[in-house]
Amino acid sequence: MASSFLGFSLLFLSLNAADGFKNYAASYCEFNSSEMKDIEYILSFYYNKDEYLRYSSSVGEFVGYTELGVKNAERLNRDTAQLAALRAQKERVCKNNIEKWDSGILAKKVPPSDVTLSSVTPPGGKHTHMLMCSVYGFYPKHISVKWLRDGKVTTSDVTSTEELADGDWYYQIHSHLEFTPRSGEKVSCMVEHISLSEPVIRDWDPSLPESERNKIAIGASGLILGLILSLAGFIYYKRKMKGRILVPTN
Known part of the structure; x- marks a missing residue:
């Protein structure tokens, strides 16, 4: 020690x-x-x-x-x-x-208050995707963050920050995985800490998060509503013009 x-x-x-x-x-x-x-x-x-x-x-x-x-x-x-x-x-x-x-x-031990997995824009290179695993609110500072691909630990194309002090005895850390997705592959972030009886594992879901799905749904609803109003206006205009007689002017 x-x-x-x-x-x-x-x-x-x-x-x-x-x-x-x-x-x-x-x-x-x-x-x-x-x-x-x-x-x-x-x-x-x-x-x-x-x-x-x-x-x-x-x-x-x-x-x-x-x-x-x-x-x-x-x-x-x-x-x-x-x-x-x-x-x-x-x-x-x-x-x-x-x-x-x-x-x-x-002897104080505090488990992470939050473990999140998100997609971030890679800085460049041959890879097309970058994931970030963020761990917040743990104590003491020593922690292990690992990446799993189909259940196996990978160390290639992994970068991590040092444990960052929050200024209130707690710490946070961020780990990045840069990779090229493969069909059917399962990617996970595993966190191990002295305060945890077992590792915390977060699996990456490539589907859009709920917030993004809601934005798309709202946008699509607005587009459909706009098309309906435009069509209704066009039909009304055609019906109104149908009963009129156009007289040529000199």
Whole structure:
């Protein structure tokens, strides 16, 4: 598992001069899991962004990185009471907070809110069709989007975006398949995610979507109505002209 980082407290001990020198300390926790063996408590001291002294729970004492830091480490390591208090920070501060983060955030799983399959215009080339599979509203970000042709995974002519952050903890991703249709071929998009008990599969239906069918139906109805009105007008005109006698004029 990749190393995670969590900072719980940041204590600034600042001495600001005209040219901006600063001395400060920062304490934080690094962890791979909520197990004590995977947690490290660190207290670091900095001068102008350079670390000169550190306490680490994995070492159990202070270590100096400069001449001043080495002298302070020797002095502080003789204080057994302070070392014991710092060792307790690993459980008192790190473990308690990590468990809350792990259950409330890191272990959170949200399945995709929507998986859509649509036809898009290809940028060019020998292919005649391009499909886009869009997955929205999932967490965590790692997800697998695959294309199936007649039930078999295909990787040729497939391009995908990275997982895109929505800014609200959730993610979206878009995958494209550029292909030449074959008669009777079944094309599908398969989505796998840690939040799903089984993959979500969307099959491509080459027929027009309902919205397009409605547009065509409305257009056809309008055309038929126009033809009927035109025919009615023509019949009325012919009947009206039938009873008239045309008189030539000089």
